[in-house]
Amino acid sequence: MLSRMHILICGGKECLSSHSKELRDEFNRVLNELNLLDEVRLVMAGCFGLCNQGPIVVMTPGETFYSHVTVEDIREICEEHVVKGNIVSRLLIKDPIDKKKIKNYSQLKFYDRQRRIALRNCGQINPADINEYIARDGYLALGKVLSSMTPASVVAEMKKSGLRGRGGAGFSTGQKWEFATRSVDDVKYVICNADEGDPGAFMDRSVLEGDPHSVLEAMAICGYAIGSHQGYIYVRAEYPIAVERLNNAIKQARELHLLGNNIFSSGFGFEIELRLGAGAFVCGEETALMASIEGNRGMPRLKPPFPAVKGLWGHPTNVNNVETFANVPAIFLKGADWFKAIGTEKSSGTKVFALGGKIANTGLVEIPMGTTLREVIFDIGGGIPNRRKFKAVQTGGPSGGCITEKALDTPIDFDSLVAMGSMMGSGGMIVMDEDNCMVDVARFYLDFTVDESCGKCTPCREGTRRMLDILNKICAGNGTLEDLDLLESIANMVKDSSLCALGQTAPNPVLSTLTHFRDEYIAHVVDKVCPAGVCPNLTNYTITDKCIGCTKCALNCPVSAISGTVKQKHVIDLTKCIRCGACKKACPVNAITSKPLPKEENR
Amino acid sequence: MKSLDDLRKLRDKAKRTLDMTDLVGGIRIQVGMGTCGIAAGARPVLQKFIDEVAAHNLHNVIITQVGCMGECAFEPIVEIVEQDGTKTTYCKVSQRLAEEIVEEHLINGNRLDAYMLSTIKR
Numbered sequence: 001m002l003s004r005m006h007i008l009i010c011g012g013k014e015c016l017s018s019h020s021k022e023l024r025d026e027f028n029r030v031l032n033e034l035n036l037l038d039e040v041r042l043v044m045a046g047c048f049g050l051c052n053q054g055p056i057v058v059m060t061p062g063e064t065f066y067s068h069v070t071v072e073d074i075r076e077i078c079e080e081h082v083v084k085g086n087i088v089s090r091l092l093i094k095d096p097i098d099k100k101k102i103k104n105y106s107q108l109k110f111y112d113r114q115r116r117i118a119l120r121n122c123g124q125i126n127p128a129d130i131n132e133y134i135a136r137d138g139y140l141a142l143g144k145v146l147s148s149m150t151p152a153s154v155v156a157e158m159k160k161s162g163l164r165g166r167g168g169a170g171f172s173t174g175q176k177w178e179f180a181t182r183s184v185d186d187v188k189y190v191i192c193n194a195d196e197g198d199p200g201a202f203m204d205r206s207v208l209e210g211d212p213h214s215v216l217e218a219m220a221i222c223g224y225a226i227g228s229h230q231g232y233i234y235v236r237a238e239y240p241i242a243v244e245r246l247n248n249a250i251k252q253a254r255e256l257h258l259l260g261n262n263i264f265s266s267g268f269g270f271e272i273e274l275r276l277g278a279g280a281f282v283c284g285e286e287t288a289l290m291a292s293i294e295g296n297r298g299m300p301r302l303k304p305p306f307p308a309v310k311g312l313w314g315h316p317t318n319v320n321n322v323e324t325f326a327n328v329p330a331i332f333l334k335g336a337d338w339f340k341a342i343g344t345e346k347s348s349g350t351k352v353f354a355l356g357g358k359i360a361n362t363g364l365v366e367i368p369m370g371t372t373l374r375e376v377i378f379d380i381g382g383g384i385p386n387r388r389k390f391k392a393v394q395t396g397g398p399s400g401g402c403i404t405e406k407a408l409d410t411p412i413d414f415d416s417l418v419a420m421g422s423m424m425g426s427g428g429m430i431v432m433d434e435d436n437c438m439v440d441v442a443r444f445y446l447d448f449t450v451d452e453s454c455g456k457c458t459p460c461r462e463g464t465r466r467m468l469d470i471l472n473k474i475c476a477g478n479g480t481l482e483d484l485d486l487l488e489s490i491a492n493m494v495k496d497s498s499l500c501a502l503g504q505t506a507p508n509p510v511l512s513t514l515t516h517f518r519d520e521y522i523a524h525v526v527d528k529v530c531p532a533g534v535c536p537n538l539t540n541y542t543i544t545d546k547c548i549g550c551t552k553c554a555l556n557c558p559v560s561a562i563s564g565t566v567k568q569k570h571v572i573d574l575t576k577c578i579r580c581g582a583c584k585k586a587c588p589v590n591a592i593t594s595k596p597l598p599k600e601e602n603r
Numbered sequence: 604m605k606s607l608d609d610l611r612k613l614r615d616k617a618k619r620t621l622d623m624t625d626l627v628g629g630i631r632i633q634v635g636m637g638t639c640g641i642a643a644g645a646r647p648v649l650q651k652f653i654d655e656v657a658a659h660n661l662h663n664v665i666i667t668q669v670g671c672m673g674e675c676a677f678e679p680i681v682e683i684v685e686q687d688g689t690k691t692t693y694c695k696v697s698q699r700l701a702e703e704i705v706e707e708h709l710i711n712g713n714r715l716d717a718y719m720l721s722t723i724k725r
Contacts, residue, residue, distance in 0.1 A: 006687075043687055114673075123635060123672030123682075125621070132667075134610070135617035143607040202638070209637045210670015241638055256613075257604045265605050363639075364673035 003041035005082060008058040010044075019071075020044070020055040026074045031082070040082055066091040113380050115342065117350050118166075118203075118326040119366045122210030127245045130252040133213040139258050141332035142217050145224060146266040154225040154332075155181055161336035162348035163328075167193060167284075167321030168399065168425045169501070170347070170414035173328075176318060179308035180226040183316035188228035190219050191312065191319040193289060194235035194242070197281040198397030199448060201428030203352040204322035206364055208235065208242035211326065212249035218328035220259065220270045226318050231272040234289050236279045246274055281398075281452035285500045286319040288454065299456045300500035321426065323352055343369030347413035353395075355381045357430040358388065367412075374408040377431055387590070388433035392516065396425025398445040398452075399505035401512025402438065421512045423505070435584070437534035438517040439524055443471040445509040453502065460503030463494035467510060477537040479525035488514055533594035536579040541572050546591035553583035553592065623686050628663045630709060632656075635680040637671030643678035644697075651701040652681075659705060677720060683708060692720040 007027060009020050024042055031037050057066040057077070064087055066077065073091060080086045116122075125132035133139070145154055159174030180188060192215055196204040208215065219231040235243055250272055253259040261269040275293045282288045283298040290312045292298035311317025327349060331339045340348045347369040353376065356362055360382030367376060373393060377383065384390055392402040401422035410416050414424050432441065446468045455461045470487045473479050491507035491514075498504045514521060523531050530538035543553070549567040554560075561577040564570030572583070572592075584592045604610055623629030634640070634649045649668060656664045672680055677694035681704070684690050691714055693704060700718060707713045 041687075043689065119673065122637075122670040123633070123680075125669060126667040127670050128668065131613070131617040132621055134614050135621040137614065139604075139610055140607075140614065143604075143610050147607050206637055206671040206673075239638070241636075241641065263604065264607060264610075360676070361674065362676040364671060364675065366673075 003039055005040045006043055006060045007040060007082075008043045008060065010054055010056040010058075022071055023055055023057065023069060023074060026071045027078070030075050030078045034078055034083065036078070036082060064092070113371065113375060114366050115350050115368050116366050117330050117339075117342075118207060118214075118323050118352050119210070119364065120330065121214065122206055122364075125211070127210055127212055128248055130213060130249065130256060130258075133211070137333060138213055138329070139217050139253075141329040142220050142258065143264050145221050145332055146264045146268055151181065151225045151227065154221065157332065157336045158225070158328075161331045161339040162346075163324065163331065163339065164347060164414060165321055166323035166327070166351065166424075166426070168396065168423060170424055173320060173324055176308065176320070177222060177225050179306065180228075180316050180318040183309050185316050187230075187313075187315045188226055189312045189315060189317040190223045190226065190228045190231040191286075191289065191293070191317055192219055192231065192233040192322060192325055193284060193286065193319050194233055194239075194322045195277050195284040195289060196236070196239075196322070196426060197279070197284050197452075198399075198426055198428045199445075200356040200430050201354045201397055201426050203354050203364060203427045205239050205242055207322050207326045207352075208239065209245055212242075212246045213253065214329055215246075215322055215325045216249055216253055216259065216272055218325035219272055220263070221328055221332065222318060222320065222325070223270045224268050226316075228318070229269055229271065231270065232275050232293055232312075233272060234275045234277055234283070234293060237276040238279050243274065243276065250274075280454070281448075282454045282500070282502050285502060288500070289319065290317065297454075299454045300502070302499065323427070344411060344413045346415055351412070351424065351427060353427045353429045355429050355431070357394075358384050358433040358436070359431040360385050369413045370411040372409050372411055373403060376412070376429070377408070381431070384431065384433045388435060390431070391434050391436060392432045392438065394422075394430040394432065394441065394445075394509070395428070396423040396505075396508070397428045397430075398448050399423060399501065399508055400425045400428075401508045402432075402441070402516055404516045421515060422508070435532055435534070437530050437532040438513045438520045439471065439474055439530070440532075440534045442510045442513045443468065443475060446471060446506070449502065449506040453506075457497075457499035457503060459494045459497040460499065460506065463490055463498075464503070464506050466490055467494070467507065471510070474521065474524050475530075475535040475538070477524070477528050477535070479521075481522075481525055483525065484514070484518075484521055530594055533579075533581060533584055533592075539579045539581075539594045540574055541577060541579070541583065541592055542595050543570050543572060544591050544593055545569065546589050548589055548591070550588060552586040552588065556582045556586040558582060623665065626663055626665075626686070629686045630664050631684040632664060632666045633669045633682040633684060634666070635670070635672050635678055635682075636668035637675075637678075639671055639675040640678045640680065643695075645679040647698055648679050648681065648696050648701050651698040652705065655702055655705040656709075659710060661705075661709060664709060674720065680720070693718045694720045 009024050027042055031040055055069050057069045059081055076088055080088050155177045158177055163173045164170040165173055194204050277283050280298050283292045285300045286307055288298045288300040307317040307319055343349050350366050350368050352366045354364055365380050392404050394402050403420050403422055407420050417424050450464045450468050453460045453464055467490050470483050491510045495504055495507045523529050528538055533539045547569040551566055554562040559576050559578055561573045562570050632652055634645055636645050652666050679696045681693045681696045682690055707715055
C-alpha cells in the first residue's frame with residue numbers, strides 16, 4: 001500500500017551512535033498507538049551530511065529537516081506533524097548551509113548546489129534502453145508539440161524561454177529557430193553540433209553517452225518548428241561510445257516510430273543521421289562543420305549568408321549545440337515560464353561546466369546561471385588540493401580567458417563572463433593554482449590553436465604562429481619588453497581581422513593573461529625568472545626558511561642536487577639541478593620557490 | 604507510435620519496470636559507464652557484478668549501465684537503488700569491492716559506509 005508520508009531517519013554511522021535506532025523503535029511504537037503505521041513509512045536513510053546536528057529526521061513530502069531529535073520529541077512529531085500537519089519548529093535546523101558545520105561533507109554539497117536540467121537523466125537511466133528514457137517522460141514533449149502546438153507557437157515558446165546557445169556565443173535559440181522558419185525552402189536541415197574540441201571540456205560527450213534520446217527528441221521538435229525533415233548529428237569519431245549509443249538510440253527510436261514518417265499520426269516525419277568528424281577543432285564552427293558534412297575540407301566561410309538562410313547544400317539550416325538541445329524537451333514539458341524563472345534575467349536556465357585542472361572534485365557540474373565562480377570552485381568543486389593557493393580559472397578553453405580571484409564573486413552568465421574578458425565557451429573550466437605559470441598557460445592554448453588553425457585566412461594562420469614564436473622566446477628566457485608590446489599588437493590584429501571565431505578568439509588567452517598577469521610576463525623578460533617554476537630555463541629553485549627538514553625533497557630529487565640533514569633547512573645545488581620540479585611537488589610545506597638569481601649568475 | 608496515449612501507456616509500463624514496482628525487494632545496480640567510468644575500469648566491475656549476482660542466484664537484482672554522474676574523479680561509481688528509492692553511491696569500485704558490495708549490501712543488507720561517496724577521505 002502506498003504511504004502518504006515517509007519519515008526518513010538518518011541511519012548514517014554518526015547518527016546511529018547518537019541513537020537513531022531507538023528513535024525508529026519509538027516512532028514505530030507511537031505510530032502504532034495512533035494507528036498510522038499503514039499510512040506512514042519509516043525509512044532508515046543514508047547520511048544527510050549534517051552529522052553534528054544528528055540524529056536527523058526528515059519528513060517527506062515537504063522535506064522538513066528535524067535536528068537533534070530525541071526519543072521524547074517523537075510523540076510531538078507524530079501528533080503535530082503527522083496527524084495535524086504542523087511543523088514542529090523548535091526542532092528545525094537553524095542554518096543548514098552553515099559552512100563551518102558541514103565542510104567535511106563537501107561531497108554532498110556537490111549535488112546540493114546543482115540543478116540538473118540538461119543532465120537530468122545522465123547517470124540515472126540506461127542510455128542503451130529507450131524504455132528507461134520513456135519512463136522518465138521521454139518523448140512526451142515531442143508528442144505534446146506534435147499533437148497540440150503549431151510550428152509558430154513552438155518557436156514562440158522557445159523565444160519566451162530565453163534559452164541561449166550553450167555552444168559558446170550564447171545566441172538566442174528561439175531567434176535562431178525563427179530565422180530558419182522565415183527562410184522559404186522545401187528542404188531544410190537541423191544539425192546538432194557535437195564537435196566538442198576544447199581541451200578539458202566533456203559536457204557534450206556526457207550528454208550523448210548518458211542521455212542520447214534527449215538530443216534526438218529535441219532535434220525532432222526543432223525540425224517540426226522550422227519545417228525540416230532531416231537532421232544530422234556531427235560528432236567526432238574520437239567519441240566512440242557516444243557514436244555507438246547514438247546509433248543504437250536512433251535505431252530504437254525508429255522501431256517505436258518516434259523517428260521516421262508520420263510520427264504520432266501527425267503527418268510530420270523526421271530522420272536523423274550521424275556524420276563523424278575527424279576531430280578538427282575548426283569544424284565546431286558552423287560553416288566549417290557544414291562544409292565537412294558536405295564532404296569538403298572543414299573550412300569556415302564568411303557570414304552572412306547565415307546558415308539559417310543558406311546552409312547545408314545551400315538549404316536553410318539550423319545548427320544547435322548538444323547541451324542546447326538537451327534543454328529543449330524539459331522546456332516543452334514544464335513550460336517556458338518554468339525555465340525562465342531559473343538563472344538570471346538575461347541568461348535563463350542552467351549551464352553545465354566541466355571542472356578540471358587543480359581542483360579536488362574533477363567532473364561535471366550543472367548550476368543555475370548566476371551562481372558565482374567561488375561557489376562552483378570552492379563549494380561544489382571542493383577547492384584546490386594540496387593546500388595550494390588559487391591563481392586563476394580559465395573558462396571557454398582556447399577561446400576564453402583567465403579570470404582572477406578578484407572576479408570570483410561575480411555571478412556567472414554569458415554577459416558577465418564576456419565583461420571579464422573571457423567567455424562562456426562550451427563550458428570547460430580549468431582551475432589553476434600558484435604552481436601554474438600563466439605565460440606557459442597562454443603558450444599551451446596558443447600551441448593548440450596554431451595546430452588547429454585551418455589556414456584559410458592569413459591573420460589566423462600567420463598571426464597565431466608569430467605569437468607562439470614570441471611566447472616560446474619568452475619562456476626560453478630570451479624575451480624583451482618590446483616583445484610584450486609586439487605580442488599585444490599582433491594579438492589585437494588577429495582578433496580584429498580573422499575570418500572565423502577560431503581566429504577571432506585565439507588571442508584571448510594571451511590578452512587576458514597579459515592584462516591580469518603582466519607582472520609574470522615582466523618577471524620572465526626582465527628578471528629572467530619563472531615565478532611558478534614551470535619554464536625550465538627560467539627556474540632557479542631555492543628552499544626558503546619554511547623548510548622543516550623532512551628530507552622529502554632530497555629523496556625525490558632524481559639527480560641528488562639537494563643536501564641537508566634531518567630537521568634542518570636543505571639546500572639546492574643549482575649547478576646539478578635539472579629543473580624537473582620533483583622537489584616542489586614533494587614539499588609538504590610549500591617551501592620551495594623559484595627566485596631571481598643575482599645578476600651575474602643569470603643564465 | 605500512433606498517438607500520445609500510446610506513449611503514455613508505454614511510459615507507465617516502463618516506469619513500473621524502472622521503479623521495480625513488480626519486483627519483490629528489487630535492487631537496481633547502476634554502473635557509471637561514461638568514457639570516464641570505462642577509462643577508470645568500469646567494464647570489469649560491471650562484469651563482476653553480473654557474475655556475482657548470478658553466482659548468488661539473486662533474482663531481485665537488475666544490473667544496468669548508466670552515463671556519467673558528474674563525479675568523474677571518483678569513478679568507477681556504482682549506485683545501488685533500492686525499491687523505496689534509497690540510493691547508495693559507492694565510489695572507486697574495484698572488482699574486489701564489487702564482490703563485497705554484493706555480499707554485504709545486497710545479501711546482508713549492511714551498507715559499506717567506508718566506500719560511500721559521502722564519507723570518502725581525500
